[in-house]
Amino acid sequence: CSEDFLDRAPISQQNSNNFYKTAEDMKNALTAVYGSLQYGGQYYSSIHVIGDMRSDNTEITNPNAGADLQAVDNFTNVAVNSIGNNTWNANYQGIQAANIVIEKIQAVNMDQNLKARYVGEAKFLRALMYFNLVRIFGDVPLVVTVINNPLQGYEYGRESVANVYSQIISDLTEAEESLPFTYGAADIGRATKGAAMALLGKVHLTLKNYPEAAQKLKELIDASGQTNYQILPQYASIFGAANQNNAESIFEVQFKSSSSGEGSPFTNQFAPIGSGGAVVSVGNPLGQNIPTADMNNAYEEDDLRKDVSMRTSYVLNGNTVNHNYVVKYSGTPAANLDSDNNWIVLRYADVLLMYAEALNEQGYVADGPAFDYLNQIRNRAGLPSKTSANADPNLSVPNQAAFRLAVEQERRVELAFEGHRWFDLIRTDRALDLLSAKGMQPHMSIFPIPQSQIDINPTKISQNPNY
Amino acid sequence: TSKAQVKSIDEVFLKLEKSNYTLAQFFRETENKTDFKFFYTDQAIKTSENVVLISNSGSVEDYLLQIAKQTDLSFKQVNNTISVIVNTDKQKARVKALEIIPITITGTIRDDLGDPLPGVTVMVEGTSIGTVTDIDGVYTIDANEGQTLVFSFLGFQKERRVVGTASIIDLTLRKEESDLDEFVVVGYGMQQKKDITGSVSSMGARQIEDQPIISLDQAMIAQMAGVQVTQATGAPGGGASVRIRGAGSLTAGNEPLYVVDGFPVTNDFDQRNNPLNTINPNDIADIQVLKDASATAIYGSRGSNGVVLITTKSGKSGVSKIDFSVSTGIQQVEKQLDVLNATEFARYINEARNNAWVNSGPGRSASDPNSARLNNVMYLLPEQFSNPESLGEGTNWQDAIFRTAMMSNYQLNFSGGNDKTKYFISGGYLDQEGIIINSDLKRYSFRVNVESKMNERVKVGANITPSYTFSNQSLAEGNWQGGGIIQSAITAGPHLTPYDENGNYTKITGQGIGTSEVDNPVKIANEYFHQQSTLRLLGTAFAEINIIDNLNFKTLVGADMRSFREDIFSSSIINPNSVNPTKPATGTNTTSETRNWLSEFTLSYAKTIEKHTFDVVAGYTIQQEQFDFNRINGTNFPNDEIKTMNAAGLITNALSTKEEWSLISYLARLNYNFDNRYLLTATVRRDGSSRFGEDNRWGVFPSVSLGWRLSEENFMKDVRWISELRLRTSYGLTGNNFITNYGAIGLTGPENYPFGSGSGTVNNGVRLTNIPNSGLGWERNKQLDIGLEFGLLDDRFYLSFDYYNKRTSDLLLNVPVPTLTGYSTALQNIGEIQNKGFEFTLTSRNLVKAFKWTTDFNFSTNDIKVLALGTDGSPIISRQATSASAPTHITQIGSAPGSFFGYNVIGVYQNQQDIDNSAVIMNGNGTIQSRPGQLKFEDVNGDGVINAADRTVLGSPFPDFTYGMTNTFAYKNIDFSFTLQGVQGFEVLNAARRYYGNYAGSYNVLSSASNGWKSETDQGDGVSPMIDRNFNAYAGSNVVNNITSLFVEDGSFLRIRNITLGYTLPSSLLNRLKVANARVNFTVQNAFTFTKYEGFNPEVSAQGGSPLVPGVDAGGYPLARSFMFGLNFGF
Structure with a gap:
């Protein structure tokens, strides 16, 4: 009785003890896991800073931008860096939210299918976050249970990359089993079976498990009857607020303007500094993710994708200003940093190119299926097919090594400014070749562990080599 | 007369029951049947055998004669006493009646x-x-x-x-001044003062009655060793911060626990809404302050900051009395700051602009006319200041906002009783105007204390205290940008006036002469609307049942109900920090209701067995509180007339929350006394609190103390001049539970996300906003106390000395945790603070004859130091809210918590050579920015460059020692007393100097800050830098936005706190007036303060003295000096 008297649950706020009791509670908790994708340390900022700006695709030209952003761009980032810090923190924040769903839902009396689906969604999201963490930091602490006490936080050290990946694969495998290929209109944006398969394919590809990668990606391609995924006829119709969650899209981070805190920042972030209202009519241009001259040159002549992806000049007060900038996320924000544009994490073109890559890695087959998938993407862009022996040396892919480069090139332009390039170059061990000119050294394929996390638990958390 | 009542032994006859008695039996029976009493020693009758009486009826004398024959005893009657005498020399037995009554x-x-x-x-x-x-x-x-x-x-x-x-x-007969035999209230019981082994300070009604104070915390100023009371605000109804033996906590509060007639009152103490001000000090009979663990551990998890026990007055049996008292008088601001008058201000403004112009480039001269200068208000000499002398004195804005304010206090008491029932009923009315215009407080308070013996074994009673407090608060404190009246009055240009010729408020912003947009302080004072009211009912009822002899059961139930309402309306015409005359009006309405319930059950037993005296008490208490809170913010009011929220066109925020907490406790105490020489007290309390984590919900708080009354030892008995010599020591554990109600629980918050076709629909997401901490517990305070009590010459001189060492560990801190938990910080029990010091109290009755003089003196030291912090020991750097952007305080291991933090000024750069040889300020590209005339900072790390790494500790808000002294003189019907309050060895961060001492010529300033460096040969006052309107002249570590040692002042002071002259009317006069007693008195409160501090009051603490950012003067409400005349009648 005295214990009851002392049990004073918050009246005006729900809490960890009395929440997580019903299916509705769990739905809300799961929504919060998705919500963490919008954090600055996840898809709001970190992914494009790391995925594109650190690579040769884009750079930061805003002289007033934070030194931390510039450091990531030019390989001078150290252990004290807000991008690294935010990325670490935001992903673990999301992982903790996912762990809560996965653990607390077990005791909830609810529809078993729905329960399995919620767990599948949470595991997909947890896998996605660990995939980003492990690719950025290498060995990372592997937390898969709910932390109930601050002291528990000190028990975790860094887990080997291999162990983290086996958790990712296990999570994705379970997610694949329990998720549907499609949702009703109200649930569009949730993780699907296709998303789990695509991500699993990408994980295997990253691990150089080519047969498994190829098999999983092929399964996904073969399931097109159920998934309805397709390569849209027009590249332009993949992007923009009006084309969200289209048939080519597999998983997108959802944003919505004019709804207090759910809008996306990209339209403002990617507009050139000093462009006034010429590029983005509402809010401030922030000059991030500015395509490099090298990126500009990477597009083949007549590539229909270039104009959809980037521009090289804008007109301000009647004067033409020559300046590259990304237009994949253009539009009119409701307010500064408040756009409708989603961030595409996985799309079908990526799947086809990954499949082509996986096939090629298992063995070069002149003008085999790998060529078909590669050319499917090229043809949509208005470009001629590449073949094993083409009169035009630019279109000739005579061997396995050449095919690798062809895929690399195609991925660069097809998936430009979608946060892939850095991870692609790391996966294919090409980063140092291309980026040492920019300052990259061998140890920089992974980021330094945030100093704050080492300081707080030095016995368990160590720094990456050479940082 | 007594003589007539006494009968001789031969006149008294009695009939005995039997004829064979022991002597003791015989004496007892005789005593029972007659008025005689026998006086004998055990020795006398032990040697005697049974006696046989011949007859069983006769006179007492007959019997005694028979006994004398059978024994060696003689008997002698003196009045009703019969002495029994052993015949030592075998002489013949005698029985003598009524020997002599000469x-x-x-x-x-x-x-x-x-x-x-x-x-x-x-x-x-x-x-x-x-x-x-x-x-x-x-x-x-x-x-x-x-x-x-x-x-x-x-x-x-x-x-x-x-x-x-x-x-x-x-x-x-002289009044008993030694109170060692007095019973005093201790936690859950009473104890004789001489038996107390803990450290307790006390004060009585006498020390409260003559003080014109409105709440009891103010009454405690300078009265008790180890109790530092800081009255930081003079606002009507404003409270004081009370620190008992230093400050042990950083986040969980340092205010003591107040217990009113057995009811532990819980409060959120701050200086603007002080809940103690609802308790009428005139109803208080005495205050006991429990300081060491022995005394406070009985309050367990709430005892670590000390406990203040308040006992209210009760009636006396047999004396029915009506007392009426009234005191009335005036209050004035104790001090005004010395600022520039209009002429001096004009010269100062001109100098700032001339220097800015000369410093702006080569070849520029102070004699250049405006036409030759760049068109910039930093350089242009304002037209209206071309002839400073013509401006004269101008406006003293301090005179404009301060007033002579009235204060009256009326009190009517009815008290009395008989051997069964005692009562005390009082009504009080306090009406206090504030010394800042448009601020005041009214309090209506009532009290009914009754106590009745229902029968031999049952006593019941109740204390009921309704009160209503209503105040108009003023926007006194804070920066001028927010309309702080004090800062605005100091910094407003003296060449301007409050009202124009039509009687309208003058618009003093938008002058266009490069001065800051300080708004008219008179307008703010009059037009800012801020009302607070509190309706409170505090009541307890008890029943005490005497189950068998020495065994008592007591139950007490109580409730504290508070209903609070606050309305704030910031009129459209109040618009500081803007050139515009108006802004949209804003309003806030806050209501809250607190309901606190207590039930308490105690069983006590007391017994003396030969030389062993002990009493035990055991108890069970439960307490709970519910708190409802509503706040509405709104704007878009159609005009400034209707100030309530219904008129707001737009509600910008609305909040409605509920909270609660509960506490269950088991407690026990043993007092043991052997032969009045050896004393032991042991207490234990076990608390269960809803605030703490479920794995750490219960805590046990034990203490033990020992006392040795050397003065009762045989070897000391002969030392007549020592009346009391007692050594005592205690050690124990207490706790502090003043954290948020739900700090241990993981709370949820929104984390939404859009799903769905098209642009989607926002779905509600819910995430945990903090990491639960099931192990969260109270702060632990371990305290050692060693004390000595020393009474000389029948306690005419009484000394008390204490050494204490308090260590507070497991501080409740929000500290960083590994973020892999999903959170960056968590509330944890980490960190340790030590407070140690000495306390000394002396009561000396210097003169005790017709002219009486008594001195009460107390002195205390406290040394406070942080011993551990957080997980990695890194310092906590904090910013007090009135600071521009720079941090103001640092809490680090080895120093006092909340030490002032910034740049240490070591002089002014005199010339280029001085700069070349000194550490300098550089800008980003390495160019040296330091110039002659600018402040030179200490290069703490010795790297030749002044930057953020050179910030250092500039002072501590904690005093080295505090003292208080009251001298009371009395001669015949006249009494006179004065009280001194001293606080020595602490610093104040005079943050308002950022404005009224900033050398930039954008405000009016203190006279002392206006004489800046002019050249190497004319260094002004020698400490101030060059006055220069161009802020950039102070690049890098400029004096405006950074905290420097120039803002940190010695706050040490000695204050004449109270002077009282009283006259008690003689009885001859009283008889004619038909009154029982009457007294008149005249009192001066806060008569004078001796200090070097330049602000209004060195006792400061903006933001209610939060432990991380204490001791900041942001222009608080100054203290009043009051002159009160009082009358007191008893009928």
Whole structure:
């Protein structure tokens, strides 16, 4: 009785003890896991800073931008860096939210299918976050249970990359089993079976498990009857607020303007500094993710994708200003940093190119299926097919090594400014070749562990080599 | 007379039950059946055998004669006493009746004032012969020559007189000043002062009554060692911060626990809405401050900051009284700051612009006319200041906002009772105007204390205290940008006036001369609307049942209900920091209701077995509180007329929350006393609190203390001049639970996300906003106390000395945690603070004859140091809200918590060579920015460059020592007393100097800050830098936005806190006036403060003195000096 008297649950706020009791509670908790994708340390900022700006695709030209952003761009980032810090923190924040769903839902009396689906969604999201963490930091602490006490936080050290990946694969495998290929209109944006398969394919590809990668990606391609995924006829119709969650899209981070805190920042972030209202009519241009001259040159002549992806000049007060900038996320924000544009994490073109890559890695087959998938993407862009022996040396892919480069090139332009390039170059061990000119050294394929996390638990958390 | 009542032993006959008795049996039976009492020693009758009486009826004398024959005993009757004497030399036994009654003594007993004292007991020492004085103080008694008369009366010193030949003995009894035998309230019981082994300070009603104060915390100023009371605000109803033996906590509060008539009152203490101000100090009988663990551990998890026990007045049996008192008077601001007048201000503004112009580039001269200068207000000499002398004195804005304010306090008490029932009923009305215009407080307070014996075994009682407090608050404190009236009045241009010729407020912003947009302080004071009201009902009821002898059961139930309402309206015409005359009006309405319930059950047992005296108490208490809170913010009011929220066109925020907490406790105490020499007190309390984590919900708080009354030892008995010598020591554990109600629980918050076709629909997401901490517990305070009590010459001089060492560990801190938990910080028990010091109290009755002089002196030191912090020990750097952007305080291991933090000024750069040889400020590309005339900072790390790494500790807000002294003089009917309050060795961060001492010529400033460096040969006052309107002249670490040592001042002060002159009307006059007693008095409060501090009041603490950012003066409400005249009648 005295214990009851002392049990004073918050009246005006729900809490960890009395929440997580019903299916509705769990739905809300799961929504919060998705919500963490919008954090600055996840898809709001970190992914494009790391995925594109650190690579040769884009750079930061805003002289007033934070030194931390510039450091990531030019390989001078150290252990004290807000991008690294935010990325670490935001992903673990999301992982903790996912762990809560996965653990607390077990005791909830609810529809078993729905329960399995919620767990599948949470595991997909947890896998996605660990995939980003492990690719950025290498060995990372592997937390898969709910932390109930601050002291528990000190028990975790860094887990080997291999162990983290086996958790990712296990999570994705379970997610694949329990998720549907499609949702009703109200649930569009949730993780699907296709998303789990695509991500699993990408994980295997990253691990150089080519047969498994190829098999999983092929399964996904073969399931097109159920998934309805397709390569849209027009590249332009993949992007923009009006084309969200289209048939080519597999998983997108959802944003919505004019709804207090759910809008996306990209339209403002990617507009050139000093462009006034010429590029983005509402809010401030922030000059991030500015395509490099090298990126500009990477597009083949007549590539229909270039104009959809980037521009090289804008007109301000009647004067033409020559300046590259990304237009994949253009539009009119409701307010500064408040756009409708989603961030595409996985799309079908990526799947086809990954499949082509996986096939090629298992063995070069002149003008085999790998060529078909590669050319499917090229043809949509208005470009001629590449073949094993083409009169035009630019279109000739005579061997396995050449095919690798062809895929690399195609991925660069097809998936430009979608946060892939850095991870692609790391996966294919090409980063140092291309980026040492920019300052990259061998140890920089992974980021330094945030100093704050080492300081707080030095016995368990160590720094990456050479940082 | 007594003589007539005494019968001789041969006149008294009795019939015995039997004929065979032991002597003891016989004596007992005789005593039972007659008025005689036998006086004998055990030794005398032990040697005797049974006696056989021949007959069982006869006179007492007959029996005694028979006994004398059978034994070695003789008997002698003196009055009703029969002395039994052993015949040492085998002489013949004697039985003698009524040997001698030679003298009948009579006399009159009076008190110090010469009034007769009825009811004084007069005894013949060594006998049971006695009488009492009659209504005229007259007694008559018979005694032998050589016997001693003892005169005693409760509350007066005992007197002895040896009977000689005189038959008249008149006497004046002196008031009992030693209170060692007095019972005082301790937690859950009473104890005699001489038996207390803990460290307790106390003060009585006498020390409260003559002070014109409105709440009891203010009454405690300078009264008790180890109790530092800081009255940081003079706002009507404003409270004071009370620190008992330093400050042990960083986040969980340092205010003591207040217990009013057994009810632990929980409060959110701050200086603007002080809940203690609802308790009428005139109703208080005494205050006990429990300081060491022995005394406080009985309050367990709430005891670590000390406990203040407040006992209210009660009636006395047999005396029905009506007391009426009124005091009324005026208050004025204690001090005004010395700022520039209009002429000086104009010169200062011109100098700032001339220097800015000269410093702006080569070849520029102060004599250049405006036409030759760049068109910038930093350089242009304002037109209206071209002839400074013509401006004269101008406006003293301080005169404009301060006033002579009235204060009146009325109190009517009814008290009385009989042997069954006692009552005390009071009504009080306080009406205080504030010394800043448009601020005031009214309090209506009532009290009913009753207590009744229902029968021999059951006593019941109740204390009920309704009160209503209403105040108009002023926007006194804070920066001028937010409309802070004090800062605005200091910094407003003296060449401007409050009202224009039409009587409208002058718009003093938008002058266009490069001065800051300080708004008209008179307008703010008059037009800012801020009302607070509190309706409170605090009541307790108890029943005490005497189950068997010495065993008592007591139950007490209580409730504290508070209903609070606050309305704030910031009129559209109040618009500081803007050139615009108006802004949209904003309003806030806050209401809250607090309901606190207490039930308490205690069982106590007391027993003396030979030399062993002990009492035990065991108890169970439960307490809970519910708190409802509503707040509405709104704007878009159609005009400034209707100030309530219904008129707001737009509600910008609305909040409605509920909270609650509960506490269950088990407690026990043992007091043991052997032969009045060896004392032991052991207490334990077990608390269960809803605030803490479920794995750490229960805590046990034990303490033990030992005392040794050396003065009771045989070897000390002969040392007559030592009346009391007692050593005591204690050690124990207490806790602090003042954290948020739900700090241990993981709370949820929104984390939404859009799903769905098209642009989607926002779905509600819910995430955990903090990491639960099931192990979260109270802060632990371990305290050692060693004390000495020393009374000389019948306690005419009484010293008390204490050493204490308090270590507070497991501090409740929000500290960083590994973020892999999903959170960056968590509330944890980490960190340790030590407070240690000495306390010394002296009460000295210097003169005790017709002219009386008593001195009460107390002195305390406290040394505070942080011993551990967080997981990695990194310092906590904090910013007090009124600071621009720079941090103001640092809490680091090895220093006092909340030490001031910034740049240490070591001088002014005199010339280029000085710069070349000194550490300098550089800008980003390495160019040296330091210039002659600018402040030179200490290069703490010695790297030749002044930057953020050179910030250092600039001072501590904690004093080295505090002291208080009260001297009381009395001669016949006149009494006079004065109280001094001293606080020494602490610093104040005078943050408002950022404005009124900033050398930039954008505000009016203190005169002391206006004489800046001009050249190497004319260095001004030698400490101030060059005055320069161009802020950029202070690049890098400029003096405006950074905290420097120039802002940190010595706050040490000595204050004449209270002077009281009283006259008690003589009884001759009283009889004619038909009143029982009457007194008039005149009191001056805060008569004078001796200090070097330049602000209004060195006792400062903006933001209620939060432990991480204490000691900041942001222009608080100054203290008032009050002159009060009081009248007091009893009927």
